[in-house]
Amino acid sequence: MVRDACLCLHIQRAARVLxxxxxxxxxxxxxxxGQFSLLMALxxxxxxxxxxxxxVLASDRTTLTAALKPLERRGLVTTQSDPKDRRSxxxxxxPAGLALLGEALPVWKSEHAALEAQLAAAGFPADALRLELxxxxxx
Numbered sequence: 127m128v129r130d131a132c133l134c135l136h137i138q139r140a141a142r143v144l145x146x147x148x149x150x151x152x153x154x155x156x157x158x159x160g161q162f163s164l165l166m167a168l169x170x171x172x173x174x175x176x177x178x179x180x181x182v183l184a185s186d187r188t189t190l191t192a193a194l195k196p197l198e199r200r201g202l203v204t205t206q207s208d209p210k211d212r213r214s215x216x217x218x219x220x221p222a223g224l225a226l227l228g229e230a231l232p233v234w235k236s237e238h239a240a241l242e243a244q245l246a247a248a249g250f251p252a253d254a255l256r257l258e259l260x261x262x263x264x265x
Contacts, residue, residue, distance in 0.1 A: 144241075151237040155230045156200075162234065164193055165219065165227045168203060173216035175208065184263075202226060 128135065148159035157165075167182045168174065174182075180190045194217065197203040202223035208214040219227065242252040 147241070148234070148237060151233050152230060155226060155233075157226070157230060160193060161197060162227075162230055164190075164197065165202065165223060165230075168217050168219050168223070169227060173206070173218040175214050175216055176205075177214075179217060197223070 145159050148162070152159060152162055155162075163183060164179070167179045176187055176190060179185075180187050183190065185193075194203060194205065198205065200222075201220055204218050204220055205215050206218065208216050245252050245255065
């Protein structure tokens with residue numbers, strides 16, 4: 127019964143399929159879909175705090191800190207103390223991180239357009255799906 131009826135299970139399975147699809151698309155950049163999302167969350171005029179990025183990614187600080195480490199080792203991201211509050215850390219893309227993001231973004235756009243077309247052909251417009259998922263998140 128759970129296998130057939132559980133919405134949580136079905137959403138998890140769909141999320142894994144999507145994650146694998148985007149992981150494959152980002153493989154030439156040595157990025158996972160999660161790392162791409164993290165880099166995009168850092169692409170702001172002012173360096174965000176870890177807490178602000180965790181909120182955008184619906185993650186906790188511990189998970190985010192672990193996800194940052196490989197990106198920092200690759201020289202794509204830096205972590206600095208906030209000059210206004212030494213207890214807080216701010217995250218910033220390096221020039222190498224910005225360049226890699228610039229290379230990967232067209233691949234995301236192409237893969238995302240293909241996914242939206244696939245959903246539309248199956249009768250699930252992406253805008254409607256986003257609205258439903260946002261409503262679920264807000265509840």
